[in-house]
Amino acid sequence: MDTTEALDMPIPDQLEETVISGKKDIDLTTVGDYTTENPRMKIRDVNVFYGAKQAVFDVNLDIGSNSVVSMIGPSGCGKTTLLRCLNRMNDTIDGCRVEGRVEMDGKNVYARKVDPVLLRARVGMVFQKPNPFPKSIFDNVAYGPRIHGLVRDRTDLEEIVHTSLERAGLLDEVKDRLDQPGTGLSGGQQQRLCIARAIAVSPEVILMDEPCSALDPIATARIEELIGELRKNFSIAIVTHSMQQAARVSQRTAYFHLGYLVEVGPTKDIFTMPKHQLTEEYITGRFG
Amino acid sequence: MSRAEQIVSGLARRQRAEKRFRAYGITAILLGMSFLVLLFTSIIANGYQAFTQTYIELPIYFDPEVIDPNGDRDPQALFSADYWKLVKTSMYQQFPQVSGRSGRREVTRIMSGGSAFDLRERVIENPDLIGTTQRVWLVADDDIDMLMKGYIDREVPEDERRLNDRMIGYVDTLDEAGIVERKFNTTFFTAGDSREPEQAGILGALMGSFLTLIVTLLLSFPIGVAAAIYLEEFAPRNRFIDLIEININNLAAVPSIIFGLLGLAIFINWFGMPRSTPVVGGLVLTLMTLPTIIIASRVSIQAVPPSIKEAALGVGASRMQAMFHHVLPIAMPGMLTGTIIGMAQALGESAPLLMIGMVAFIVEPPSGFTDPATALPVQIYLWSDSPERGFTERTSAAILVLLAFLVTMNATAVYLRKKIAKRF
Numbered sequence: 130m131d132t133t134e135a136l137d138m139p140i141p142d143q144l145e146e147t148v149i150s151g152k153k154d155i156d157l158t159t160v161g162d163y164t165t166e167n168p169r170m171k172i173r174d175v176n177v178f179y180g181a182k183q184a185v186f187d188v189n190l191d192i193g194s195n196s197v198v199s200m201i202g203p204s205g206c207g208k209t210t211l212l213r214c215l216n217r218m219n220d221t222i223d224g225c226r227v228e229g230r231v232e233m234d235g236k237n238v239y240a241r242k243v244d245p246v247l248l249r250a251r252v253g254m255v256f257q258k259p260n261p262f263p264k265s266i267f268d269n270v271a272y273g274p275r276i277h278g279l280v281r282d283r284t285d286l287e288e289i290v291h292t293s294l295e296r297a298g299l300l301d302e303v304k305d306r307l308d309q310p311g312t313g314l315s316g317g318q319q320q321r322l323c324i325a326r327a328i329a330v331s332p333e334v335i336l337m338d339e340p341c342s343a344l345d346p347i348a349t350a351r352i353e354e355l356i357g358e359l360r361k362n363f364s365i366a367i368v369t370h371s372m373q374q375a376a377r378v379s380q381r382t383a384y385f386h387l388g389y390l391v392e393v394g395p396t397k398d399i400f401t402m403p404k405h406q407l408t409e410e411y412i413t414g415r416f417g
Numbered sequence: 418m419s420r421a422e423q424i425v426s427g428l429a430r431r432q433r434a435e436k437r438f439r440a441y442g443i444t445a446i447l448l449g450m451s452f453l454v455l456l457f458t459s460i461i462a463n464g465y466q467a468f469t470q471t472y473i474e475l476p477i478y479f480d481p482e483v484i485d486p487n488g489d490r491d492p493q494a495l496f497s498a499d500y501w502k503l504v505k506t507s508m509y510q511q512f513p514q515v516s517g518r519s520g521r522r523e524v525t526r527i528m529s530g531g532s533a534f535d536l537r538e539r540v541i542e543n544p545d546l547i548g549t550t551q552r553v554w555l556v557a558d559d560d561i562d563m564l565m566k567g568y569i570d571r572e573v574p575e576d577e578r579r580l581n582d583r584m585i586g587y588v589d590t591l592d593e594a595g596i597v598e599r600k601f602n603t604t605f606f607t608a609g610d611s612r613e614p615e616q617a618g619i620l621g622a623l624m625g626s627f628l629t630l631i632v633t634l635l636l637s638f639p640i641g642v643a644a645a646i647y648l649e650e651f652a653p654r655n656r657f658i659d660l661i662e663i664n665i666n667n668l669a670a671v672p673s674i675i676f677g678l679l680g681l682a683i684f685i686n687w688f689g690m691p692r693s694t695p696v697v698g699g700l701v702l703t704l705m706t707l708p709t710i711i712i713a714s715r716v717s718i719q720a721v722p723p724s725i726k727e728a729a730l731g732v733g734a735s736r737m738q739a740m741f742h743h744v745l746p747i748a749m750p751g752m753l754t755g756t757i758i759g760m761a762q763a764l765g766e767s768a769p770l771l772m773i774g775m776v777a778f779i780v781e782p783p784s785g786f787t788d789p790a791t792a793l794p795v796q797i798y799l800w801s802d803s804p805e806r807g808f809t810e811r812t813s814a815a816i817l818v819l820l821a822f823l824v825t826m827n828a829t830a831v832y833l834r835k836k837i838a839k840r841f
Contacts, residue, residue, distance in 0.1 A: 256728065260725060272732060
C-alpha cells in the first residue's frame with residue numbers, strides 16, 4: 130500500500146451509509162479475547178487519525194510470539210493503517226496521528242525516545258506490491274545488514290544473504306545470478322526477495338500487508354508455505370483480503386470493521402463459529 | 418442500422434481525424450527542421466571563411482641593428498624592439514618603385530600589425546634568427562583578407578571601396594608572385610579580442626565562458642539538489658515553506674538582467690568582488706539557474722515511486738539513507754536533465770553579464786576565476802556591433818564556436834546521464 134492509497138482510504142463515516150443498510154446501531158465493541166500468551170507486541174487503545182478523520186478506533190490487540198495473526202475485514206476498515214502503526218510507517222504520511230500505546234518489551238514504541246530506525250530493524254515489513262530496489266539481488270538482501278553495520282566483512286555479508294535467501298525459499302532459483310537486478314525476477318520471486326530482505330536484518334516481528342494480492346495462485350501458495358516456515362522464528366502479523374489465506378496461515382484472526390476491531394480469536398473459531406453478527410456476514414460472503 | 422453499421426459509419430471519420438492530426442505533426446516538425454537548416458546555413462555561410470586567413474610570404478632580414486643593437490640578447494631588448502620596421506623594410510624591397518610617404522604607407526598597409534608580434538615571438542623563441550634572412554608567412558591586413566575572400570568588389574567606383582586601385586594592384590602583383598595564400602586561421606583560436614579583425618580571436622571569450630560555467634555548475638548543482646531534497650523530504654508542510662516554493666517558481670520567470678543588477682549590487686558593490694570576472698559571472702548565473710534546477714530536481718524526486726522509499730524505510734534506513742541510497746540515484750537522470758537545461762541557458766546568457774562588466778574589451782585570455790574576462794554571447798554581441806567586414810564573418814564563426822561548446826556540454830551530460838541510468 131503506498132502513501133497516496135492510504136490517504137485516499139474511504140473514511141469511516143461515509144462508508145457507514147453504504148455498507149450495511151438498516152444496521153447502523155450495531156455494537157462495535159470487541160468480541161473475544163484480544164490478549165494472547167507470550168505476546169511480542171501489544172496494541173492498547175490505539176486511535177489513528179488522518180487529519181480530522183479517524184481511521185482506527187480504540188483497538189486493543191496482541192501480536193503473539195512465533196505465531197501468525199491475520200487481520201481481515203472489508204476495504205477501508207483500518208487494518209493496514211493499524212499494521213503500519215506497529216513499525217511507525219505511518220510517520221511518513223503527512224497528517225497522520227496515532228494515539229494510544231503500541232508496546233514492545235513493555236515500552237511504548239511511540240515514546241519520544243524511540244528511534245523509528247531501530248524499531249523498523251526489529252519490526253520488518255513486507256508490502257502489498259513487491260518493491261525490490263532497482264539493484265542486484267545480492268544488494269537487495271545485503272542492504273539492511275549493511276546500513277545497520279551488522280557485518281564485519283564480505284564473508285559475513287555473503288553468509289547472511291545466502292541464509293536469508295534460503296529461508297525465503299529463493300536461493301535455489303537465484304544463486305547463479307545474484308548480481309542480476311532484483312527487478313528482473315517474476316512477481317512471486319520479487320515478493321520472496323522482499324521477504325528475504327526483511328529477514329536479513331533478523332527482525333523479531335514481520336508485518337505483511339496483503340503480501341499475495343499481486344501474485345498468482347502458485348506464487349501465493351509458495352508464500353503461504355513460507356509464512357508457515359517463518360513462524361518458527363518470527364512473530365508475524367498479516368493483513369489479507371483472502372479469508373482462505375487467513376484460515377490457512379494464521380493461528381489467530383482479527384476482524385475489523387469501519388475502524389473498529391469487531392472480533393478476535395483463534396482462527397478456527399472465527400471461521401467456524403463467529404460470535405459477532407458482522408463477522409459472520411463477512412465470512413459467509415454477504416458483504417465485503 | 419445495426420450497432421456494427423453505426424460504428425463502421427463513424428470509423429472513416431475517426432481515421433481521417435487521426436490522419437489529419439499526423440499530418441499536422443509532420444508539418445510542424447518539417448517547419449521546425451527547415452528553420453533550423455536555414456539558421457545553420459546562414460551562420461555557416463557567413464562564418465566558414467573566418468576559419469581561413471590570408472597570409473603573405475615575405476623574406477625578412479632579422480636586422481641585428483634593429484632587434485638587438487647591443488648584441489647581448491637581452492630579453493627585455495628583444496621584447497621591445499621595433500619588429501614592424503623589419504616588415505616595412507621587406508615590403509619596400511618588394512615594391513622598390515614606390516616612393517613618397519603616402520605611397521610607402523599604402524605598401525605597408527598590406528600587412529597586419531600583428532605580423533610584428535609574430536616576428537617578435539619567433540625571435541624570442543629562437544634568438545639565432547637574428548642576422549639571418551628567412552622567408553616567413555605573415556598575416557595580411559583584414560582589408561586584403563576581405564579582397565582575397567571576394568568581399569571587396571573591384572567593379573565598385575574606387576572612392577566607394579576600402580582599397581584603391583593602386584593597393585589592389587600591389588596585392589595582385591604579390592598574388593602573381595605566388596606568395597599570397599589562404600591558410601587555416603590559428604589566430605582565431607589562440608588570441609583574445611582585438612580592434613583589428615585579423616588579430617582577433619575567440620579564446621578569451623571561450624575561456625571566460627568556460628570558467629564562468631564551471632563556477633555556475635559547481636554552485637548551482639549541489640545547492641539546487643540539496644534545496645530540492647530538503648523541500649521534498651524534510652521540510653515541514655506550513656505556510657512559510659509554501660511561500661518559499663511559490664517564490665522559487667516565480668524566480669524562474671524573472672528576467673535575467675534583473676539577476677545581473679542584483680549581482681552588481683550585492684557581489685561587486687557590497688562584497689567588493691572584482692568586476693568583469695568569471696567568479697562574479699558564475700555567481701550571477703547560479704542565481705539565475707538555481708530555480709530551474711530546483712524545480713526539475715523536485716519533479717524528478719516526486720516521480721520516484723514511493724514504494725522504493727517505503728522499502729528502504731521498512732528495513733530500517735533513516736530518511737536520509739532512503740533518500741541518498743535509493744531515491745536520489747533514480748531521480749539523478751532527471752536532475753541532470755534539469756541541470757543541462759539550466760546550464761545551456763546560462764551559457765547563452767549575455768544580459769546579466771553586461772551588468773557586471775563582462776562586456777569589457779579584454780585582449781588577454783583569462784587564466785583564472787578572478788581575471789577579467791568576457792563570455793561567448795557577449796563577444797558575439799561586441800563583434801556584431803563592429804563595422805569592419807572582418808568582424809561580420811567572425812561573428813558568425815563565434816556563433817559556431819558557441820554552438821559547438823553547447824553541443825559538447827550537452828553531449829557530456831547526456832553521456833553521464835546514460836551511464837548513471839545504466840547503473841541502476
